Amino acid sequence: MTDNVLELTEQEAHLSAELAVELSRNYTSPEDPDLIFDLPFLAAKLPERARRFLRDFALGEKHGHCVVRGHRIDTARIGDTPDHWRGRIRPAPEFPEEILLLLYGSVIGEPFGWSTQQDGRLVHDVFPIKGHENEQLGTGSAELLTWHIEDAFHPYRGDYLLLSALRNPDEVATTVGELDLNAIAPEHLDVLFDKRYYIAPDKSHLPKNNSTTGDDEAALRFASIERLIHNRERVAVLYGSRSAPYLRLDPYFMEIPEDDPQARAAFQAIMDVLDRSLRSVSLLEGDVLCVNNHLAVHGRVPFQARYDGSDRWLKRVNVTCDLRKSREMRASAGSRLIGC
Template sequence: MSNLTTTAYTLSADEAAATEDLSLELARAYPSFGDPVLLRDLPRLAARLPLGVQHFLREFQLADRDGHAVIRGHRFDQERIGATPEHWRGRGRPGPEFPEELVLMLYAALLGEPFGWATQQDGHLVHDIFPIRQHENDQLGMGSKELLTWHTEDAFHPYRSDYLILGALRNPDHVPTTVGELDLSSLSAEDLGILFEPRFHIAPDESHLPKNNTIASEEEAARFATIQKMIDERPLGPLLYGSRLDPYMRLDPYFTSVPEDDPDAQRAYDALFKVVDAGMREVVADEGDVLFIDNHRAVHGRLPFTARYDGTDRWLKRVCVTADLRRSREMRASSASRLLG
């Protein structure tokens, strides 16, 4: 495991109370994330968060150095939130945890713009992450028994998140999230050059497939056309990008393939995998913790655990954040839409 340190901010009792009060106030003032006024107002509302938190996230963003950070000490009301659900389908929106979702969306507004996927969890902007029995062996956030292989979130997609926010509503078993960053010292100059070239294919992960979403019309089925095109055409791309001295990465080993006639690319990929895998570390997001992942600088996964399916299991909320919403305009139904697909 790596000696990578976690950049962290712990809310004071007053800051935690003020954040909770703000989230409850907004949950009364706005009906849901389907309200365009709420999405318009998010940056203004985020300015009401404690100044210490605002400065912490601004520094995390501008420094462009750390792959992850944590804000600890939120007061997430367990009685109001209720039991961990059995499935994300069929749940009323907003649910009783709407205030906690609002906290994550306010944080998203400090880093950029929250967005979602028409091809993921039926287009909800805030995703649920908890174990689902029929997915316990799958490479999904809903899995449990199998190791969730480390990855860049939506690594296959050109408009993937700049940041990922994971808020722990509960984690009684202290299930670790795994986090890894890139150490260039073990990569040769030749391999580094190859990794910047478009010689690798990353397939869409299964959370974006029709079988893991609800499709009730031709219009909903059409949302998956772009995903299917990526599967069929198998476009090649680089695994590293940005500065050659301090690269960003997009990695998803479980869904990555290298052309059989390109042994040099395979060698470079194997070397990169070993470097990142050797540097993985465990970060436990316990109840009241919010984990921020820079999706350019860090990969993340999850260790296996035994789910109980009794309403007490680990329950996280996930929000995707982009620094530039306009760059995905071609894949959104309108300029007002936050859903890609």
């Protein structure tokens, strides 16, 4: 084990797989309210070494990402990589793997979802979809997915992002980068802490990438996104501690006022620093990647999708340390969906 990679033993991998399969028989879906309530109790059954590793990662903030490696994936059970996330039978054959990801999420916080992403599913599918090849989406392929903070536009964005690899035969790399504060000039640092930048929602939150019906309920679901698009407020790229700042940026969906050359120069400076920091993390089958959404940006290299059932297939879960802060945008105190 290194500081940010944990290799499960065969016994730990077996225990985790058996636990997930057993639990999949007791619940109906990742959104099952009983499962959501039980997650912290169930997570106590995970191997202690994995739980301690994730807690140390979350509380210590020594790294922007970590990997838990060696989980068993029953490829015969989960079947081929789907061609779309819409219309799939629920619970899906890979429900045990979804449960395992939710259990990990509950070790470091509270898993949550967006009513404006993948029709409000709590666990998202990440695989190439025909027609999305050149989109800035997790379901894209041919286009470089520009590095970013997940849902940087939103005030209630997650604290962590979990990605698990069900299949990645071509070892398509996820890119991860962290800020070297010493590489930022003091005059740029001051500007980056000022609210001088605009961020728009990414396209995964738009109606065209969900199964909208055009009714009042659908309109309400996307109302908050519309407000963020039309009533833009300036935000800072850096926040928190001046000696160990957090990040908030998504360059592809950001704008800088034309009359603010200082903001533009500072933005280019931090872009260059993060570009130089990027490293490739090729998730192998059974790997789980945890990204600190305050400390690390992430993206994906382009690849050639085959659409034959063998393509890269990940599962994704957002995690927050403070579910209460988003209460105004959740339908009830118990709801895990943000977006009303």
